[in-house]
Amino acid sequence: MELYQGRPESTEGRLPREIRTYDFLDSLKIPYLRTDHEPANNMEACNEIDAVLGVLICKNLFLCNRQKTSFYLLMMPGDKKFKTKELSSQIGSARLSFADPDAMLRYLDIEPGAVSIMGLMNDKNHDIQLLIDEDVLKDEYLGCHPCVCTSSLRLKTKDVIDKYLPATGHAYRLVHLVGED
Secondary structure, eight states: OOOEESSOSOOTTOOHHHHHHHHHHHHTTOOOEEEEOSOOOSHHHHHHHHHHHTSOBEEEEEEEOTTSOOEEEEEEETTSOOOHHHHHHHHTOOSOEEOOHHHHHHHHSOOTTOOOGGGGGGOTTOOEEEEEEGGGGGSSEEEEOSSSTTEEEEEEHHHIIIIIHHHHTOOEEEEOOOOOO
16 A cells, blocks of 8 residues: 555546545645555454554444434544443433444445545535544544545544534534443
């Protein structure tokens, strides 16, 4: 894997949702580093991507309540364990579960394996509530997918919070996850 500055030189073979991500970031003048890779389906592959980017990629979970009337995008450090009960009590929503792939595609224009904060640019009706674990904000950089699972980005956390989120019209709610047994 190689590290590149900015968007790919050629868009051949790349999905429109990925190109829209680069267009959006470029329009906001947010610099980013990118690496292309095979889909990461195990921790070893994820660790290799993290090493190339020099960042711990965030774990992004797309969740919903039991009635499927409230949807959440949770960003948390990739090395933390997710405990449903711990989050449910903080946001006042019992019975959280993973949202289905159809909802992911409908709201974020993302498929399983590529869930990312970048998908919020596609949530024009602001149906998704963004939840960020406080530890994510402690790092200077964060890693995420550009709406596909075959590339990963490194962006300044400050740029994501101060430029990207306001441009999407999304606010975030800070949560505290211990993630221990």
